[in-house]
Amino acid sequence: MNASTLQRQFDRDGYIVLDGFFDDKQMEPIDRLIHAHFGETPAFQHNDEFLSKSQTDVIPWFPQQQGVLDFDAIESDENFRGLSEAILGVGWYEQSCMVMFSGRGSSGQAWHQDCPPEDPQQFNLNRLVYTSDMKAESGGQVVVVPGSHKMGLLPAGDPLGQLQDQVVLQPKKGTLLLLHGHAWHRVLPVNAAARVSTNFRAASATTPQDITDICVYRNMRYQFSTANVIEERTA
Ligand SMILES: O=C(O)CCC(=O)C(=O)O
């Protein structure tokens, strides 16, 4: 499929899943590197209030900020860049890539929008690359409500409750998931083995760098830079 067809699909649904976008051979060494970095039980970084309220169980790592160069080849892939430009327009930019680790038995991620949806033009693009298969029995699938990037604010309510029309995605080794930051999404609990995903976030030329500083959950808005709940939300 060409980039403009995919762009229209993204505009309609708020996400696109592209299995096999990256070669297994390219994913395997990166997967090993990620697991070597985290080990079995890495220490957590967020504060207790965030952990208990957000029900989000993720440890981030920014390899490029530590001079690890292994992720650069993904970032510079021509098709990857072409698709990003088709969605974000000329002048788009990328952020330092973020690897996310959730240990076995962790709760995954509650429903959220990566940034507030009030201005439809201002959003982050998640470019999620999966270096190993998500198996149904292991959990960790991504759940999204198609078209929700155009439905405004994520409804207040149960952080983990099912939402109408939700779709469960099961990425595989080499899958690229392009996901609009205003789309309503979550990650299911991780049962069997540790889960990793790598996000090469990007945004349009006119979107501020700190666009994802405030995340919207069904029970709060949370600001990462100040580690504060800035709004309590009730249904
Ligand atoms: O790890 C994933 O599959 C999704 C993570 C996510 O919600 C995000 O990066 O915004």
Ligand SMILES: [Fe+2]
């Ligand atoms: Fe997210």
